[in-house]
Amino acid sequence: MSAEFPPLQNDLILRVFKGEKTERAPVWCMRQAGRYLPEFREIRVEFDFFKVCRTPELACEVTLQPIRRYEGLLDASIIFCDILVIPQAMGMEVLMIPGKGPHFPKPLDTPADMLELIDLGDGYNADTELKYAYDAITLTRHKLEGKVPLFGFIGAPWTLMAYMIEGGGSKTFAKAKAWLWKYPESVHELLERITNVSIDFLKGQVKAGAQILQVFDSWAGELSHDDYMEFSFPYMKKIAFELQKTFPEIPIVAFPKGLHSKTLETIALETDYTGISLDWTADVEGLISNLEPKMCAINKPLVLQGNLDPTVLYADKHVIESKTENMCKKFSSVKYVANLGHGMMPTHDPEHLKWFLEAVHKYSRI
Numbered sequence: 001m002s003a004e005f006p007p008l009q010n011d012l013i014l015r016v017f018k019g020e021k022t023e024r025a026p027v028w029c030m031r032q033a034g035r036y037l038p039e040f041r042e043i044r045v046e047f048d049f050f051k052v053c054r055t056p057e058l059a060c061e062v063t064l065q066p067i068r069r070y071e072g073l074l075d076a077s078i079i080f081c082d083i084l085v086i087p088q089a090m091g092m093e094v095l096m097i098p099g100k101g102p103h104f105p106k107p108l109d110t111p112a113d114m115l116e117l118i119d120l121g122d123g124y125n126a127d128t129e130l131k132y133a134y135d136a137i138t139l140t141r142h143k144l145e146g147k148v149p150l151f152g153f154i155g156a157p158w159t160l161m162a163y164m165i166e167g168g169g170s171k172t173f174a175k176a177k178a179w180l181w182k183y184p185e186s187v188h189e190l191l192e193r194i195t196n197v198s199i200d201f202l203k204g205q206v207k208a209g210a211q212i213l214q215v216f217d218s219w220a221g222e223l224s225h226d227d228y229m230e231f232s233f234p235y236m237k238k239i240a241f242e243l244q245k246t247f248p249e250i251p252i253v254a255f256p257k258g259l260h261s262k263t264l265e266t267i268a269l270e271t272d273y274t275g276i277s278l279d280w281t282a283d284v285e286g287l288i289s290n291l292e293p294k295m296c297a298i299n300k301p302l303v304l305q306g307n308l309d310p311t312v313l314y315a316d317k318h319v320i321e322s323k324t325e326n327m328c329k330k331f332s333s334v335k336y337v338a339n340l341g342h343g344m345m346p347t348h349d350p351e352h353l354k355w356f357l358e359a360v361h362k363y364s365r366i
């Protein structure tokens, strides 16, 4: 399958995920395609958000925009899509309201509403329902001309469940968390169903040409360690297990945003994730000193990704450089992929991102 694609010219990030020491840290950014780029906003004037996701030529174009703009500075691309295409594929309506974010006109209110959800399966499967995403990935692999590898992604089951119940973003996640205590059996059924669709979707993305995968558990930090272990961990674990079983050569990264060291350690030690992406609140030095000997003992390299606070990109060049240098130093003893601790923001200045990328190139060199 991959033999049909142009040969890869920059495999830095793939080598890090294999546990190799590299000449410098590879770098990419979550939401590197998006509203902070004027060329993206131009496309969004004309096309609705999900229209862009569903039109392979448009999704490919916006995926390539940052690769073109930051020529030679980014070491990976990520397919333009959204985590909410899974709830859509399961039959829920999701709108993207400009300036506000995702909106579900009919969120799940009680477990009875789960009856209307569709499982991808016989006659209605991920291959047909999410074909647009696979076509976008295949087209993008060709159009990238082997410049950098392409990430595919999904949202973690807990994070998707939270959106499906809240109907959009939330400050407290009170509705989604109330389900955990009121309807634990239905919650596990729902998480299992989302997990199975997600596994099919990730496998389809790899078959279409994705070379690395990331699972975004953006709302992991809303759960205590014990609740994370009950309501997110088993499903996260199953996803990595199934993907590694089928595609052992494809790295898979977990981004469990907002978790503390104990839970992060459990993910590193007890799952098949190739790497863990950290946000800026993580205790990097503490995590590395505790975890590295334990990973050594199980013969698994510790690969970490992250974690500059995205708001640092509002600072001037000098501050961005010194914060990036400091970040690179903290991770220098492990296999490391530089990134932000969360996504680019619409009000970021594209020039400031360039300073960050250049600083990684400069300060992560060994």
Ligand SMILES: Cc1c2[nH]c(c1CCC(=O)O)Cc1[nH]c(c(CCC(=O)O)c1C)Cc1[nH]c(c(CCC(=O)O)c1C)Cc1[nH]c(c(CCC(=O)O)c1C)C2
Binding pocket: 029, 030, 031, 032, 033, 034, 035, 044, 049, 078, 079, 080, 081, 082, 083, 084, 096, 098, 099, 100, 101, 102, 153, 155, 168, 169, 170, 216, 218, 343
């Ligand atoms: C650019 C963009 C995206 N999604 C949304 C936007 C902005 C909307 C617009 O253009 O109008 C709406 C869009 N979609 C979502 C949100 C978050 C809403 C909220 O805060 O609750 C918004 C504004 C939901 C979503 N969507 C995603 C996550 C996980 C990462 C994270 O935590 O930020 C989440 C939580 C993943 C995502 N979403 C996107 C990507 C593309 C690839 C890239 O990174 O360049 C990715 C990986 C693309």
